[in-house]
Amino acid sequence: MQMEKVGKVVLSLGMILSLLAAYNVKNNIKAEESDTNTIEENKNGPQQNRYYTIIDENGQVIVEEYESEDDEPKTLESNDYKVVKTRGNDTYEEAKKNVDKLKMYRSPGEYDIEAIADTKDIQYGVARIVGYVKYKEYDGTGKGRSGYTHGTSANDAAYISTSSDGKTVRVKQAGVYMDIPASSVKVSEYTSNSQVSYYYGKDGNFYHYYYTGSYGSKSKLSGTRVGYTPSYLKNQTKYYSYDGHYFYSDYISMLKDYQTGVNYHNRAINASQPYYNYYQYLSFRATTHFSAANFNQLIDNAIKNYDNVDDTTKLKNQGQALLNAQTKNGINASLMLGVTINESAWGMSYYAKDRNNLFGIGAVDSDPDKAIRFDSVEECFKYFSYNTISSGYLNGMDWRYRGPHLGDKLSGINVQYASDPYWGEKAASFSYTLNDNNSNKDYQKYDIAISKKGELDFYKDEATKTKIYDSTSTSTVNYYVYEGPATIIGTSSNSYKVLSDTVLNAKRTGQNAKGYFDIDRDYVYIKKADVNLRGAIHSNSPDPTPTYKKGDVNMDGKITTSDLLKLEKSIVYPNTNKLNNTQIVLADVNNDGKVDSRDLLKLEKHLLYGTAL
Numbered sequence: 001m002q003m004e005k006v007g008k009v010v011l012s013l014g015m016i017l018s019l020l021a022a023y024n025v026k027n028n029i030k031a032e033e034s035d036t037n038t039i040e041e042n043k044n045g046p047q048q049n050r051y052y053t054i055i056d057e058n059g060q061v062i063v064e065e066y067e068s069e070d071d072e073p074k075t076l077e078s079n080d081y082k083v084v085k086t087r088g089n090d091t092y093e094e095a096k097k098n099v100d101k102l103k104m105y106r107s108p109g110e111y112d113i114e115a116i117a118d119t120k121d122i123q124y125g126v127a128r129i130v131g132y133v134k135y136k137e138y139d140g141t142g143k144g145r146s147g148y149t150h151g152t153s154a155n156d157a158a159y160i161s162t163s164s165d166g167k168t169v170r171v172k173q174a175g176v177y178m179d180i181p182a183s184s185v186k187v188s189e190y191t192s193n194s195q196v197s198y199y200y201g202k203d204g205n206f207y208h209y210y211y212t213g214s215y216g217s218k219s220k221l222s223g224t225r226v227g228y229t230p231s232y233l234k235n236q237t238k239y240y241s242y243d244g245h246y247f248y249s250d251y252i253s254m255l256k257d258y259q260t261g262v263n264y265h266n267r268a269i270n271a272s273q274p275y276y277n278y279y280q281y282l283s284f285r286a287t288t289h290f291s292a293a294n295f296n297q298l299i300d301n302a303i304k305n306y307d308n309v310d311d312t313t314k315l316k317n318q319g320q321a322l323l324n325a326q327t328k329n330g331i332n333a334s335l336m337l338g339v340t341i342n343e344s345a346w347g348m349s350y351y352a353k354d355r356n357n358l359f360g361i362g363a364v365d366s367d368p369d370k371a372i373r374f375d376s377v378e379e380c381f382k383y384f385s386y387n388t389i390s391s392g393y394l395n396g397m398d399w400r401y402r403g404p405h406l407g408d409k410l411s412g413i414n415v416q417y418a419s420d421p422y423w424g425e426k427a428a429s430f431s432y433t434l435n436d437n438n439s440n441k442d443y444q445k446y447d448i449a450i451s452k453k454g455e456l457d458f459y460k461d462e463a464t465k466t467k468i469y470d471s472t473s474t475s476t477v478n479y480y481v482y483e484g485p486a487t488i489i490g491t492s493s494n495s496y497k498v499l500s501d502t503v504l505n506a507k508r509t510g511q512n513a514k515g516y517f518d519i520d521r522d523y524v525y526i527k528k529a530d531v532n533l534r535g536a537i538h539s540n541s542p543d544p545t546p547t548y549k550k551g552d553v554n555m556d557g558k559i560t561t562s563d564l565l566k567l568e569k570s571i572v573y574p575n576t577n578k579l580n581n582t583q584i585v586l587a588d589v590n591n592d593g594k595v596d597s598r599d600l601l602k603l604e605k606h607l608l609y610g611t612a613l
Contacts, residue, residue, distance in 0.1 A: 053342050054212055054222045055426045059433055060306050061345045064152075064212070119169070119187050119580070124255045125159035126194045127171040128186040130215040132419060135178035138170060139454070140262050145479055147409060149173060151184075153420040155211040155219055156196050158242045158258050159187050161582040164554035164566065172258050174421035175243040175410030175483075186215075190251055195219055198238045199247060201229030205432075208244065208425060224422065225429045226277045232270050244408065244425070245274035245483075259582065276485070276534045279335065279428035280412075281448055283404040283487035284389055285499040285517065288326065288334040289442040290434055292319030295337060298434055302346050314358060314377050315340065315347030321378035330503075330517025331385035334434060334442065335406065338427035340384075356380050361388070386516075393417065395513035396469050396502040403471065403484040404501040410482050447488040449496055449531035454480025456531070458500065458524035460508055462492040468504065468524055469511055485534070486526055495525045550613045551603050553579070553587045559613075564603055571600060589613050 054062040119125065129151030137144040157173035162182070169185045171178050188194070197210035206229045211219040226244065229235055239247040240254045246268035248254035253267040265271045296319040302309045303316070315337075322333040343359045344352040351357040356374040361384065363371035374380040393400050393413045400416040406424035407414045414424035435443045451471070460466040471481040490497030500522040503515040548555050553563040553570075567587050569577040579587055579595070587595045589602045605611045 053345065053420075053426065054220070055224050055342065055429060056222065058305075059225075059302070059430060060308070061341060062308075119159075119162040119166075122159065122187055122189050124190045124252050125187045126190050126196055127157040127159040127169060127180075128155055128188070128215065129157055129171070129173070129180065130184050130186065133178075133180055133184045135176075135180045138177040138179055138262070139480070139482070141454075141480070144179075147176065147178065147415065148419045149178065149409060149421050150419040152214045153212055154197075154422055155213065157185075158255055159190075160255075160259055161548070161555065162187075162580070163556065164583065172242045174408040174414075175245075176408075177262060190255070194251075195221075196240065196251060197242070198240055199226070199233075199244075200238055201233055201235040204229055204235070206230070206233075208422070210422065224426050225432050226280070226425050227275075227432065230270070230275050232273065239269070243410070244277060244280075246270060247275070273535070273537045276448065276450060276483075277425060277428060278444060278448070278534070279338075279431040280407065280425050281405045281450070281483075281485040281534065282332070282335065282446065283448075283485065283499050283501070284332050284335055284394060284406075284413075285330055285404055285501065285522075286332050286446055286487045287519075288323075288332050289445055290334050290438060292323055294434060294438050294441075295319030295322055295333070297437065298337075298430070299346070301437075306346065309346045309348055312353065313347035314344070314352040314356060318347075318377050318381075321376075321381050324378060325381035325385040328382060328516070329385040329390045330519070330522070331389050334431045335427065336381065336385060336389075338406075338430040340381075341430055342423070342427045359384050359388070389413075390503070390517060391514050394501050396471070396511055397513055401481075401501075402479065403481045404487075404499070405485050411484055448534040449486045449488055449498065449526065450534055451481070451484040451486070451531055453530070454482045454484075456481065456484050456486065456526060458498075458526060459495070460524070462495045462497065462525050464495050464525055464527050466509075468509065469502065471501075486531065489523065494529075495527055496531070497523055497525055500524045548582065548586055550586055550589050551606060553583055555583065555586070559603075559606070561607060564600070564607060567595070567600055567603060570595065571597060 054064060056062065129149060131152065132150050133148070135147050135149065137147055139145075154173065157171035157178070160170040160172060160177065162169050163179075167182050168179050169182050169187060171180060171185065190196070195211050197208065200207050200209060200223075205225055206227045207223045208226045209221055209223040212222050213219045233239060233247060237249070239249060240251045241247045242254075242258070246257075246265040247270055248257075248268055250267075257264050257267045265274075296317055299313065299315045299318075303311060303313065322337055325331060325336065326333040340347070340358040343349075347353075347358060349358075349360070351360055351363060351371045355371055356377050356379065357363070357371050358377065358380050361372045361380075372383070374383065392398055393402075393416070394404050395401055400413075402413070402415040403411045405412045406428050408424050409415060409421045412424055414421070417423065420426075431442065435441065454472070456471040457464075457467050458469055458471075460468050471484050472479060486496065486498040488496045488498050499519075502511045502513055502522075503517050504510070504522050504524075505512040505515070506521070508521060548557075549559065551559040551563055553566045556562070566577070566579075570579050570583075570587065584595055587599055589599045589606075592598070602611075602613065606613050
């Protein structure tokens with residue numbers, strides 16, 4: 001995708017005086033890389049470090065390093081001004097040259113470098129996300145959350161649209177509609193040769209294949225097991241999806257649904273029966289049915305079968321330690337093992353061996369020695385299960401809370417824990433191997449309910465009269481938890497008894513996040529009408545939330561006179577004010593299949609008198 005350069009940096013009087021004296025001052029102009037590394041307690045973003053993992057379809061963990069020089073924007077700084085080099089046609093050298101030019105200015109001026117997306121001719125495209133990216137989530141409510149993803153650990157996304165000013169590109173990846181700066185995404189027209197992720201059934205097992213690697217290098221196709229092939233899908237056939245729930249045999253059909261609305265899946269093969277990866281949506285509060293011997297055998301098999309795992313792994317013979325942490329803190333031992341295999345490459349990482357730290361807890365690139373040193377592997381499991389998960393990510397009042405499951409970028413621990421959008425499914429994959437090795441002793445032992453909306457209420461008793469808390473009750477901002485799962489442990493006529501995400505107080509009247517989980521106390525009830533059972537056929541699909549509303553011609557999320565002006569210009573001066581494909585649909589407010597003066601009149605009446613569109 002071609003990029004153009006626009007923008008500005010205004011020079012103040014103080015800046016001009018400084019520049020006039022530049023020949024006496026040695027300006028500190030240097031390249032800086034964005035520091036995206038945070039520990040778990042940092043509220044500025046997810047846990048992030050220099051490495052990401054690839055888990056192949058056989059379960060082998062491959063550690064790759066982010067190539068930050070290619071993936072991160074560089075910044076040039078002087079004493080008084082900053083010019084940001086964004087991805088596009090500009091090179092780092094060009095940006096530096098432009099900063100040098102500023103030293104010679106003797107009057108106020110403007111200069112900037114900014115990327116503008118040129119996607120006007122692309123209707124059905126593939127988006128390639130470049131490096132570490134912060135995005136704004138679009139959910140149709142106006143309360144979209146901020147999020148993070150990394151194009152190196154997952155290259156492609158579905159292209160939805162581009163804003164009218166060209167500065168923002170909307171894509172879908174890992175269940176989320178993301179509004180991303182144009183400088184961080186490359187869009188190309190979809191063809192049969194495009195490198196896009198897909199789902200594939202083989203020998204009864206279900207896999208998600210996706211491309212990894214930094215922009216500018218050759219992408220690698222990686223695959224992670226995401227369950228057993230659903231009955232409505234064929235083995236050895238490619239299916240497309242960017243949420244892992246609704247599958248399409250045709251990529252263009254998928255894009256058409258995505259561009260129609262957030263909840264629109266009519267062209268999907270399983271439009272009325274979405275797929276939910278069991279271990280990706282199972283609550284961390286659920287008790288595993290696997291034994292210590294089952295866990296130990298999994299590690300022994302890895303030592304035997306994988307070249308990069310040997311007897312020095314810190315996970316060897318730690319099955320009982322995992323179960324002890326589960327008993328003490330109420331955190332599923334199998335899911336926890338999946339996370340540590342992913343984080344420590346089967347217990348072979350430096351911090352695992354040197355500090356018994358199997359999760360990289362506390363380690364950041366700026367100061368790796370902040371990694372916590374544990375006296376034993378069991379102490380590490382206890383710390384992670386209580387401090388990180390039970391009283392952290394599963395604490396309904398914690399800013400990181402997005403549900404009790406591994407999840408993806410729409411819900412679950414993955415939202416704030418990792419920039420890798422497929423971190424959750426990677427950690428979940430090992431439980432399927434355990435289940436295969438042990439005669440299906442754990443899979444689907446619980447029923448899982450999936451919330452229909454972004455808010456799920458939790459009640460004290462089966463009558464559902466007294467609410468204890470809800471899925472949005474964080475201490476700061478009330479974030480919706482879409483597709484939030486609840487693990488069922490009982491049922492009545494109108495409600496389900498489910499595991500509470502958060503520890504409750506002694507009287508079960510409120511949350512006690514710093515307490516210890518007790519299955520005899522920490523349960524709640526949800527209304528059956530508020531959820532769908534995982535795997536059930538839905539009687540009808542929810543009404544779609546449009547990606548943009550009719551009349552929002554400039555695609556800025558609101559309908560104003562600016563839209564009226566843009567529509568008028570497109571009608572009066574069509575050669576110089578062309579609308580893109582999405583804007584044509586939005587401008588056709590009377591739904592007659594064409595854009596003309598009748599649409600202009602209807603939009604004008606709406607703005608003046610509030611008439612319906």
